[in-house]
Amino acid sequence: MSVANRVRVEDVVTLSDDWYVLKKTRFSFLRSDGTWQTQSRETYDRGDGATILLYDVTRRTVVLVRQFRYPAFVNGHDDLLIEAPAGLLDERDPAKAIRDEVQEETGFHVGDVQRIFDAFMSPGSVTERLHFFVAPYRSDDRRSDGGGAVEEGEDIEVLEPTIETALAWIAEGRVRDGKTIMLLQYAALNIFGNRK
Template sequence: MSDRLLSSERLIQGWFDVLRLRMALGGREVDRLLVEHPSGAAVLAYDPDRWVAMVVRETRAAVLRVGAAPLDEVVAGVAEDRDFVGTARREALEEAGLELRDLEPVARIWMTPSSTTERVHLFLAAYSPADRVALGGGLAEEDERVEAREVPLAELWRAAEAELVDAKTFMLLQALRIRRPELFD
């Protein structure tokens, strides 16, 4: 395959950058836009004794733009230091008030490889009520307004089937359902 990158021009620089790439694809030169987005971590925290998961809701620009219903999401965040396990733990505490111990790796995925460099490391983590050590809600200095709530896993699975969760949440629910199907009865 002779496909290759010919040039790159930064159009926007900020929390994420937008680049215009000039590429040779199949013998033709084409332009593509690329969002350079830092990689992150996401964790589905679930209580195996009560068959619930901790999810968060936060106003999302894309969801608001298209007029869709708010999404239930797993806890997630950017891993600026590339410590993906540490990021998952930190975000669980900041967003949901959970102190997570054992994280089970599930996968490392590309979010949208056609247009962004973002990759997400996915984890599962069991918790109990004793692990809820803070209120959560996100960080004010990051303009986060996060609502954390427990949802029965069976109800969350129905929401996933109705397209009311995001991709990382759907993938983690599937992983848990394969590994622990009894939690979804």
Template sequence: MTDFIRHISKTVLVDGWKRFSEFTYELRNRDGSWQKQTREVYERGSAVTCLLRNPNTDNVLLTRQFRLPCHLIGRDAFLIEAPAGMLDGADPVERMRLELEEETGFSVSKMTRLFDLISSPGGVDETVVYYVGEYRASDRVSDGGGVVDEGEDIEVLEVPLDDALHMITTGEIYDAKTVILLQHYALQR
């Protein structure tokens, strides 16, 4: 039992594709007093993402697909990003392999787990597991493009790493997980 939080109650506000809940609790302040707080949390669950790189060409595989929230905030609605997917209870490695094949058309056997990060801890419970993997032209098993029945229409982009890094500075790539992966890869070169 933790001694810094007590009396946690939860009210589910929306239970759709994912859950949005309100939590009320008491939190112990540094001076020992208790303060009642109420917070809303988007219970999204964990996800995986992977930057695929070709060691022979220094190219990376990215995807471009429509993202409604990007459109709603006035950004380019067709987001350039690293392949990713929700875990939904699956093994992270197996889920990532499946997502890579569905989205990019490449079957990848070697991936290295980099780190697990939380992007927006003030209101979202999502932890993202980050991987880097290698691909070669011979690893292509399909055209990729996503799963039509899931509403996916994904364009596959093969981009030289230096161009992808430049796309961050121009604002063409503004997805946080993708920026993290590209910058991590650039630091490791």
């Protein structure tokens, strides 16, 4: 049986439509024991996104960014957040969106990107599906300083650590962003492996 046959939406109220859309939905769900249970959930819809890890196997480096994230700050993270470049699709193809975003944030121009998987990052409340990519880069692929879009409040620093340093940053608590941890671990297992 499709999950769609187990859900009956009864009421949807928009709580906020400012930055993104926050809705409260009352629905009935057909439980495994055959009974219907009424539930209520809030969902935050910001659209789908994409993220990428640029890597250089020869120099064993990756490209990350550092920027201010207010939600992390109010939850006790008193530092800039180290992340893989990412952005919303805004109705673009995921591969095109991430090539545009990585150039805006880091200044690196990339051609072909490899999609490795997609994931719901916080499925209990956020509707976003995040598309994950990797791509090789070289130093001479950098066309500008990057830094992000000032009009969007971005003030981005570009980092180029070795894969070993980036993995150590996870253990030290310097990298706390879920998508970045996933990409770095993917790279350690599937791109860099035992190449030393």
